[in-house]
Amino acid sequence: MWLTVQIALWGTTLAVLFAIPFGLMCARNVSPVWLQQPMRLLMNLLRSVPDLVIGTVFIVAVGLGPFAGVMALALNTGGVLAKLFSEAVEAIDRGPVEMRRLPLLFTNSQNMRQFGQEFLRPDFTHLDLYVSKMWLTVQIALWGTFLAVLMAVPFGLACARNTAPVWLQQPMRLLMNLLRSIPDLVVGMLFLVAVGPGPLAGVLAIALNTGAVLAKLFSEAVESIEAGPVEGVRATGAVRLQEIIWGVLPQVAPLWTSYGLYRLESNARSATVLGLIGAGGIGQTLFETINSFGYNQVSAIVVVIVVAVSLIDFLSQIIRSRLL
Incomplete structure (x- = not known):
């Protein structure tokens, strides 16, 4: 477990x-x-590639071990954080673990050359299957995010x-901290036992x-609202529920929507990873293709x-720009 924590720490630091x-x-x-547009496309690319694929690339490059996990976490998380950091910068007031193996990325080029030759020639023979599985993955993300929002509002x-x-x-x-700390794969395995394999x-x-x-x-957004509108609603003799409906929700609704849209994008990738354990979607197809070393199909x-x-x-950015 300590090694896992070290991998997470080094990956997050990088x-x-x-x-x-x-x-x-x-x-x-x-x-x-x-400069901005190419960088955004690059960050979108890094965020959309599943951790498993990035990890496989680094395993080919540097071999098995924690360092491949560190680099996979660093690259994917870096793409996610770059998006969050850029949105934070745009929102500012416009006024007044085995790091010694890093050289292997550049010296172990034979494996990378073989991997790259196949990976750069994608095989779209089964494109219809891939698109249908991806649509199933998007549906899993949509339903999961919808239920998550329904759960997150009262909590x-x-x-x-x-x-x-x-x-x-x-x-x-404490309950929310507990639920957040359990990895998606563990929760997915629990539900696989409960309801069986499938979406x-x-x-x-x-x-x-x-x-x-x-x-x-959502709770942090609520805690940062202005007290004035809530006090105004309270002055009319409103009860607690009416204060929340008319004083709190109008202030936090745009930010809540932005958070929900961001998690939808993140969940599309998470749903891919959950497919590896039999939870449906394109992840299972990806896992089987990686195991068969079909890098053209991967x-x-x-x-x-x-x-x-x-x-x-792209769609979530359009919606956020209209709301915020």
Whole structure:
């Protein structure tokens, strides 16, 4: 377990170092268009490629071991953080573990050359199958995110200091922390035992984990609202529920929607990974293709995943720009 924590720490550290410059380059208010647009496309690509595929690339490059996990986490998390960092920069006020193996990335070129020759020639023979499996994966992400939002709204309000009493707020925060700390794969395996293999297990796993994440984000948004509108509603003699409906929700609705859309994009990738344990979608096809060393087919599947996640990201950006 300590080794796993070290992998996470090193991966996150490298991801932050990676995300700071790329986040700045992706921000519209600090980077020119000719640099910003290619950087955004690159970050979309890194976020949309599943961790498993990136890990496989580094295993081919540097061999088995924790270092491959560190680099896979760093690259994927760096893409995610770069997006978050760039959005934070755009939102600012416009006014006044085995790091010694790093050289193997450049010296172990024979394996990478063989891998790259096949990976750069995608085989779209079974494109219809890949598209249908990807659509199933998107449906899993949509249903999981929808159920997560339904779960996060009441729990987010119950976790906020300014809308819930202490005796309710503290247990709810502990419960949400517990649900967030359990990996998606573990939750998915529990639901596989309960309901059997298939998309439903993936939907429930995403809903539970994402619901806890959104509950935390929703509660922080509620705690940062202005007290004036709530006090105005209270002055009319409104009860607690009416204060929340008319004083709290109008202030947090745009931010909540933005969080939900971001998690939808993230869940499209998570649903791919859950397919590896039999939770349906394109992940199972990807896992079987990797095990058979069919890197031409793996490349085609990755292209389908990248296109789908990029479309989701593009649509969510349009919706967020209209709301915020």
